Amino acid sequence: MTHRSSSCDRRQAHGCRPGVIGPRCVTVLLALIVSFSTDGRTPPTTAQTAPSRSAASSNTPSAPTAPAASAFYADSFSTVPSLPAMTALGRALFFDPALSASGRMACATCHDPRFAYGPADSKPVANGGAGLKDPGLRAIPSLRYTQNVPPFTERGLDAEGALGSADQGPAGGRTWDGRANSAHDQALLPLLSSFEMANPSADSVIARVERASYAATFRATFGSDVFADRARALKAVLLALEVFQQSPADFYPYSSRYDQWLRGRIQLNAQEQRGLVLFTAPDKGNCAQCHPSQIRRGSFPQFTDFGFNALGVPRNRLIPANSNANFYDLGLCGPERTDLMQHPEFCGLFRTPTLRNVAVRCVFFHNGTLHNLREVLEFYVERDLKPERWYSASNGRTQIYDDLPERYRGNVDHEPPLNRMPGDQPALSGAEIDDLLAFLQTLTDADLAAGATPACRKP
Numbered sequence: 001m002t003h004r005s006s007s008c009d010r011r012q013a014h015g016c017r018p019g020v021i022g023p024r025c026v027t028v029l030l031a032l033i034v035s036f037s038t039d040g041r042t043p044p045t046t047a048q049t050a051p052s053r054s055a056a057s058s059n060t061p062s063a064p065t066a067p068a069a070s071a072f073y074a075d076s077f078s079t080v081p082s083l084p085a086m087t088a089l090g091r092a093l094f095f096d097p098a099l100s101a102s103g104r105m106a107c108a109t110c111h112d113p114r115f116a117y118g119p120a121d122s123k124p125v126a127n128g129g130a131g132l133k134d135p136g137l138r139a140i141p142s143l144r145y146t147q148n149v150p151p152f153t154e155r156g157l158d159a160e161g162a163l164g165s166a167d168q169g170p171a172g173g174r175t176w177d178g179r180a181n182s183a184h185d186q187a188l189l190p191l192l193s194s195f196e197m198a199n200p201s202a203d204s205v206i207a208r209v210e211r212a213s214y215a216a217t218f219r220a221t222f223g224s225d226v227f228a229d230r231a232r233a234l235k236a237v238l239l240a241l242e243v244f245q246q247s248p249a250d251f252y253p254y255s256s257r258y259d260q261w262l263r264g265r266i267q268l269n270a271q272e273q274r275g276l277v278l279f280t281a282p283d284k285g286n287c288a289q290c291h292p293s294q295i296r297r298g299s300f301p302q303f304t305d306f307g308f309n310a311l312g313v314p315r316n317r318l319i320p321a322n323s324n325a326n327f328y329d330l331g332l333c334g335p336e337r338t339d340l341m342q343h344p345e346f347c348g349l350f351r352t353p354t355l356r357n358v359a360v361r362c363v364f365f366h367n368g369t370l371h372n373l374r375e376v377l378e379f380y381v382e383r384d385l386k387p388e389r390w391y392s393a394s395n396g397r398t399q400i401y402d403d404l405p406e407r408y409r410g411n412v413d414h415e416p417p418l419n420r421m422p423g424d425q426p427a428l429s430g431a432e433i434d435d436l437l438a439f440l441q442t443l444t445d446a447d448l449a450a451g452a453t454p455a456c457r458k459p
């Protein structure tokens with residue numbers, strides 16, 4: 001079952017227009033911070049330009065109703081922070097292990113810039129906590145090309161990132177289950193999570209920043225009184241992390257060979273071109289239906305439409321939480337997020353990740369269950385054709401979709417290429433899988449291309 005009609009246009013949402021004009025997002029963000037820090041009104045985040053635009057163009061004078069997430073930007077610091085200063089501070093925070101309870105875990109420990117801000121190894125999940133012994137639940141996503149993730153919606157997005165008229169199913173939000181609506185909301189999760197950086201409170205985060213070598217720069221940027229008010233100091237920390245993640249050179253360079261091809265500057269070779277055709281052809285890979293590959297309204301493609309699907313990926317027995325046979329990570333319907341637990345139709349759905357830089361990853365899917373890109377493609381082709389290759393057996397019977405309780409297995413997606421039944425022809429031959437792999441390699445950014453084929457170690 002799918003929560004989007006397969007004929008509907010799975011549309012890409014975007015607040016900014018990246019690609020050739022990537023820095024626009026940052027300019028917008030900066031303009032908002034600067035202008036609104038003086039008059040106290042609340043600006044939208046970059047992902048929310050659609051609602052604000054309609055409000056601005058309306059002639060009816062009515063009290064402005066600010067989107068909840070944007071109230072974050074209303075606070076004024078005694079010094080108006082500059083964009084380069086915040087970016088530099090955000091970078092310092094991101095790479096600072098002293099911000100964690102263990103003193104040994106920075107954001108960058110898990111989100112390694114050499115791997116598109118994804119994991120540097122092939123462990124399914126990272127260990128965090130005070131002693132770096134507490135395992136996480138999910139694979140570490142890449143943070144590249146997440147600058148435009150729209151806020152979560154249950155009903156889908158239109159091309160402007162606003163609620164559409166037709167229900168296209170849930171979309172947007174940060175993390176695999178979309179539970180954080182902005183990069184600043186997101187940043188607090190790992191800082192406080194018991195199995196990540198494990199700070200007992202926001203205050204202890206601030207105390208750590210106050211002791212850091214860059215504390216003076218922090219005061220110079222946000223005002224000498226920034227640490228006097230804990231809430232304001234926390235805001236400054238989260239804002240700096242958010243602004244750093246809006247840095248085009250670091251997070252969305254659009255420098256892959258595919259981007260160069262979109263700009264008409266290079267040719268793809270014959271195999272890559274065949275791979276691209278397979279990627280988009282509805283009766284072959286059909287990948288572009290959920291991982292869009294085309295320029296839309298001037299925006300370069302993110303290779304995700306931010307929609308949620310249940311692919312029925314195999315259970316990963318290496319995740320310690322899964323040693324409890326009754327534990328299931330159900331994505332949208334819990335346990336990490338709790339607001340949609342009463343929606344059985346959302347159980348098993350996870351947000352579609354970008355495929356940019358996917359060739360530098362060694363862990364795939366939300367539970368990191370596969371370790372090799374060819375295997376991922378084979379999974380798409382063979383899931384229902386040869387379930388015995390992918391799923392565990394009990395009493396001699398293959399437990400298809402074994403990472404979902406039986407009552408939710410009807411949520412699993414059967415759009416092509418996941419629509420083949422035993423006896424059918426596979427959607428892609430071995431040679432076609434080779435072609436698709438060649439195409440996926442063109443999505444690696446130039447700065448990562450040199451080390452693009454990591455030795456994927458077994459965990």
Ligand code: HEC
Pocket residue numbers: 094105106107108109110111126127128136138139140141142143146149173174175176177183186187190191195196197241336
């Ligand atoms: C212990 C490893 C670890 C550390 C440390 C860590 N993260 Fe993450 N990060 C993850 C995992 C795992 C997820 C996915 C979480 C989920 O889906 O529930 C994630 C998700 C994210 C996302 C959402 C990406 C998306 O596609 O929506 C952002 C943004 C992020 N982290 C930023 C940060 C920042 C900023 C820090 C430092 C303050 C940080 N992370 C520290 C492991 C880590």
Ligand code: HEC
Pocket residue numbers: 279285286287288289290291307308309310311312313350351352353354355358361363364365366367376377380413415416417436
């Ligand atoms: C129906 C929508 C849909 C289609 C069609 C689809 N994908 Fe996906 N893709 C997803 C979702 C959702 C996930 C995450 C699933 C999860 O982790 O539970 C995903 C995950 C992936 C991943 C893992 C990336 C990572 O960072 O872990 C790769 C690689 C991938 N898809 C490639 C492809 C390719 C190649 C095709 C075409 C053969 C394709 N997908 C077709 C929705 C789709």
